[in-house]
Amino acid sequence: MSAEHPERDRTPDDVPAAEAAEAAEAPAAGQPERPAGTPGDPAPAEAAAPARRRRRRDPLAAVLIGVLTLLLGFAFAVQVRSTDTDTQLAGAREEDLVRILDDLTAQQDRLRQEIADQRSALDQLGSSDSDSAVALQEARERAEALSILNGSVAAQGEGMTMTIRDPATGITSSVLLTAIQELRGAGAETMQVDQVRIGVSSAVTGTPGNLAIDGQQLQAPYVFQVIGSSQDMATAMSIPGGVVSTVGGRGGSVDIVQSDRVVVDALRPLDAPQYAAPDSGN
Amino acid sequence: MIPILGLAIGVVLGLLLDPSVPLWLQPYLPIAVVAALDAVFGGVRARFDRIFDAKVFVVSFVSNVVVAGLIVFLGDQLGVGAQLSTAVVVVLGIRIFGNAAAIRRHLFRA
Numbered sequence: 572m573s574a575e576h577p578e579r580d581r582t583p584d585d586v587p588a589a590e591a592a593e594a595a596e597a598p599a600a601g602q603p604e605r606p607a608g609t610p611g612d613p614a615p616a617e618a619a620a621p622a623r624r625r626r627r628r629d630p631l632a633a634v635l636i637g638v639l640t641l642l643l644g645f646a647f648a649v650q651v652r653s654t655d656t657d658t659q660l661a662g663a664r665e666e667d668l669v670r671i672l673d674d675l676t677a678q679q680d681r682l683r684q685e686i687a688d689q690r691s692a693l694d695q696l697g698s699s700d701s702d703s704a705v706a707l708q709e710a711r712e713r714a715e716a717l718s719i720l721n722g723s724v725a726a727q728g729e730g731m732t733m734t735i736r737d738p739a740t741g742i743t744s745s746v747l748l749t750a751i752q753e754l755r756g757a758g759a760e761t762m763q764v765d766q767v768r769i770g771v772s773s774a775v776t777g778t779p780g781n782l783a784i785d786g787q788q789l790q791a792p793y794v795f796q797v798i799g800s801s802q803d804m805a806t807a808m809s810i811p812g813g814v815v816s817t818v819g820g821r822g823g824s825v826d827i828v829q830s831d832r833v834v835v836d837a838l839r840p841l842d843a844p845q846y847a848a849p850d851s852g853n
Numbered sequence: 854m855i856p857i858l859g860l861a862i863g864v865v866l867g868l869l870l871d872p873s874v875p876l877w878l879q880p881y882l883p884i885a886v887v888a889a890l891d892a893v894f895g896g897v898r899a900r901f902d903r904i905f906d907a908k909v910f911v912v913s914f915v916s917n918v919v920v921a922g923l924i925v926f927l928g929d930q931l932g933v934g935a936q937l938s939t940a941v942v943v944v945l946g947i948r949i950f951g952n953a954a955a956i957r958r959h960l961f962r963a
């Protein structure tokens with residue numbers, strides 16, 4: 572488009588071919604040889620009249636061309652500008668925008684959910700602040716009860732001291748085991764035998780005169796210190812066929828001293844469970 | 854000379870005024886620009902072939918823009934606007950290439 576005015580000067584030659592412009596435009600694109608032939612040849616000279624008509628229309632055409640190209644330049648610049656500034660969203664199509672909106676909505680929902688979770692956790696923490704003292708107290712009490720049961724702390728309270736003498740070395744492990752079980756059955760809460768604390772897994776082993784509990788040797792007389800209802804336990808020991816009569820039948824004797832305060836101060840090592848683990852479910 | 858002046862003034866105006874493209878026009882403006890570019894290249898090529906006609910140029914310019922916009926609009930109505938605008942750009946791009954090749958042959962004889 573380098574020159575409009577030269578083009579006008581040449582119009583007389585060009586005009587007849589101009590009618591064929593539209594037809595010639597398309598096929599020429601694919602044929603390299605044809606354009607190469609044309610430029611040199613001036614068009615036929617039979618077109619004086621149409622040329623004049625076209626010249627008269629020239630100002631209007633020039634204005635139109637100018638306006639159109641100006642519009643093109645304007646639109647081009649604007650489009651380039653807007654592509655620069657509004658990077659993505661402005662030019663995106665409806666379906667893309669819907670997808671982006673969906674993504675954002677989903678993300679918003681997730682974040683909302685997270686906020687709600689955090690808030691409820693915060694509320695819980697705030698309210699449990701006051702509860703925690705009670706819970707701690709409860710847990711402490713439970714821990715104390717458990718540690719008395721499993722023998723990891725010393726205990727004191729109402730109970731009795733029972734001494735089994737064995738001058739004839741006739742007391743077998745089963746007699747001691749029966750005594751322990753009878754005491755438990757009568758409500759003994761915790762006990763020790765000759766400085767050995769009795770726990771849930773305690774075992775009485777050995778032969779008469781050479782007895783052991785949990786592997787620790789016992790020396791006759793065997794002294795039971797038991798915490799529990801002393802009256803019930805004393806009764807349980809003395810029933811016919813009970814511990815007192817069994818020991819008597821084997822040449823031994825039993826002394827029972829009830830007391831308001833018995834101290835059980837032997838400790839059992841706390842054995843960590845190898846297989847069992849706490850279950851979080853209630 | 855007029856088209857070059859028009860283009861230059863238009864670009865300068867567009868850069869200076871920096872108007873925001875109205876929302877309804879945003880999908881069509883780039884297509885319209887490409888279609889108009891195709892018309893301009895066709896005009897340049899006709900000019901080199903010495904068959905340039907202002908009427909043909911104006912009509913092809915306007916009709917190119919309108920038809921391209923219509924195709925994209927139709928595609929948007931049918932839900933394939935993105936694909937159709939791609940198709941329009943591809944077709945117009947091929948035409949621009951063809952016209953540019955013809956212009957090149959005139960300019961460099963090669």
